[in-house]
Amino acid sequence: MNSDGEESNTQDLVFAVNKLHERCQYILRDCTTRQDKQPLDGLYRLTQPLNAESLFLEKLLNRPATIKQKYIQSTNLSYLEAVHDAMMLTGPITEVMRAVAVPPKNGQWMALTTMLRRQSLKLDLVAEQERVWIKVIARNTKAFRHEMAGLEWDDGGSDSDSDDDVGGYNDNFSDNDSDSGDGMGGAVTSTSCSFDDLPIFKKARSYLACAQAHPVHYKVPVVVFAFMRIGYNQDPYVQRIMDRLADMGICVYLQNQDSPPLSIRTKYLPAVERVFGDMGQSGLNGNSNALTTSTLNLDVSTVLAMISQLSHHPCGVDDIEGEALQMQATQQATQPILPVLEQILGGKQLVMVQSAFDRLKSIMEVVAGPMEIQRYHYLFPTIRLTASSNDDRNSATAVSLWTTLTPPPAISILPDQPSTRFMQLLDPPLPKQSTASKLNNGRKIRSRFSAFHAGIFGTADHLQLTTISAIQWMPSALAEAGLLGTSIVTHPPRSLAEQKMHIKTG
Template sequence: MAEGQLDDSVREDNSALLDSVREDNSALLDSVREDNSALLDQYTDCARKFIDLVKDLDHIKGASKLQRMCRSELKYLQTLKKFSGAEVCGNHLKSSNLGHFAGCIHAAYNAPGVVQILSPFAMDGRSENLVVDVVANQGQTWVKVIARKAQALHLIWAGRGQFGERDLVKQAKDYLRCSSHHPINFQTPKVHFAFYNQVTVPMAECLEQLGISVSGERVAVDEGTANQISLACVSSSDEEDSEESSSESESNESVLQQERLSGLSGAHQDKQACFKHSGDLNCDTNTATKSWQIAKNVQLFNEMALLDSLVGSLPQFECLSESFTGTNSPSSLVIEKVNLDITTLITLVSSVTNGGCHFEFSEKVLAQQAAEERREPVLPKLKQFLHGKKMYVCQTALDDFRSILETLGGPEEKRRAEELLSDVTVVQDDPSDRTKDMPYSLKIRDRSKVIFGTGDKLRAVTVTANSSFVRAAQHQGVSFAVHLHPSRALTEEKEKSTLPSSKDQ
């Protein structure tokens, strides 16, 4: 055979071989794309149903934030449908936050006395707030949801994680330090870590030694993880001290969150910027559930096959429930002293709360308070809270209350006031230092600072209807121990020029 004919034959054979390889690779790629497309549909369906579940939590502060995050996740997943590449779908599905959201929803439904979801708390030495996934036990327990795999978390703890990943033990210390600056009824909140995809025994024991309570299935360190740690320790002397990069790691956490969208176009990255606030270690999709035991909408969860790959082990909250049994909440059990605000003194003696709510007041505010009182009286709950507690009032609150009473109060309201004050201990104004340091504003007035600050110094819970001051103080980083109730005014004198109500509203 001539040399030219031989070359042509070789080219034909190679061409046929290349065509065969292209066909095989094309078929394989089409198969992967089809699998990712089906998985993406499951993720999208799961996100929609999470949104529906969170709607039933709208009575809890922060639930709307979780719902917005679920909606943002849904938009992110819908954006992925525009990309047909198998690598795009596969890599970016791994950065979905659905595993973490699943844990937050489960904890919100199952932990006792949940009062807040995704609640931010300021912490000294940290520019960004520490966000607590679920605040339970009427504020006395902070629950952190961990939806990442146990072995991956153990590797990070052993210093074998990727650059920028902080191990849970360091995070636990942050939680303990932050909680000590945000007491509830003058007691430091307990910290609880809920693992939704198992936790290694050594890590769980280490957390418990720090004072963290732990729930979730405990497993041994597997052979592969142990080998990685051993090989890395032997082969790399340059990585002996992982502590050196901790401060730099903390500053890079937000950057790592943004990298989840690095494979998309710049325009799509802008649309998905809302994902930067995801938890430090809670973005692993290969996380947790064989069974889902949420009190409500159980059938809805059962219909989501994807949950088996999102959540693999379901933590229980019995250890939290033990301190939340009986008729009284934990917050009422630990309160011995209360500080009465002017608004509370007025509410306790007001005619509208003592049977005089069946009048048609011409003033809009009084009419509204009377209607609210007819629907849900304030006094029974307020007296139940005050029962058995030592009551204090500072001099400023007492003087202003007497002045208001003398100007607007009726005979019966004045009589009830004298009976009330006979059971109250009067103390001199003595606000705490942190209250004195608060800057003056329209909602942070000097009188309120004196009243709330004196209660703070006494370590007494301030009973008040002044919710605007409480919120304003929180924005300044000062959280007071308070018991809030609806506001009521003195109405006895107004009854003289008002007709009785013809119907209850």
């Protein structure tokens, strides 16, 4: 009889493993289909552990005698499946399983890599062009209540530093988020903390504080805790926890009894619109114009792109001099810059800092052609390079000058007043941090970054304005230097070209 019992138990285990393998393969197929249709940043962080799970389960199925109950109970598939379920119920996804740096509380400068090593939080999903951070919790009601009561051992794994370690992406609520990131894990018991001290509330405060340090165009992302296996009012104590999370500012998603289930997007969208304004059709389509500030700070490179004759009258490579301009002419033929600028600048007020304007004026005086000078006068009607008395802002002139670009408003000039954190990038790092700065020749930021850049981008940072620029390395350089939450939109460059263009007419 023992033999029959063991055989029956083995069959049950094989059946359970086979079901796990089928679930794993279903998610992997769906991820592959999604990636083929539209590549999703970070999706590999979900598929890598899924592939590892699948291989392990296949090995068990090939050797049924080795299957043990603990293998089934210890699988991470429940969490990975919950993340996948959340993906299908969320709006436009920006990234999957991202680690975000937690800045030091003392305000000390720190490079991004150092900041991430020191302490980071894991976001299961980032959605809506960075507007939404989603933490997925796969626990069911019973397991979640047990964890809150301290009936499960907490090893502090939820804040693992490794992006590729799936143990770093789970739904535990570690109670050791110390600034140094090296706290010891331990059992959380109901006698060691009151309701207000439950680890999930500490975790919620960590996410909310971190979101404050990562603003999106100076507005704070909405933090969502998505409980994928817990329903409304299933347990009074658990519901009390959910209500407290909502009071703290967390957007709480719980399962409903409807089929199909209520989408996570339906839950967080009202909160997103309270913070970022009406999403509208432009917001739904991912238009960056809906995210940026109502007044835009223009870098020199952006005004040059607006003015350039090449932007308004494309030409062939043989009709323009200079290798750099020829490359831009080639790009302009397939990717016109004016629709890009129209999308970015439409409906906005435009400003420029004094140092940027001075640089622009010096360039215009040497390089600009006649039509480019007219566009410059249109943008800066009170400052003239020539003695022309034409009214450059009348409607007829505007149509001929700006071709397909909506005639922009006049650009106001502001005094340079860069923020402290931008100016501090020009200071040498502290001696103890020199190792982190060797890649920048001992500087906090790339060598290409100068006081001129600090004046332009730092003034916008001080005034909380989005900066528009063709300096495409700037956002990554600032991020690497540990400046979180900068607000920059970049576009391809277009240089002044009229004097170098030889377009045959007639």
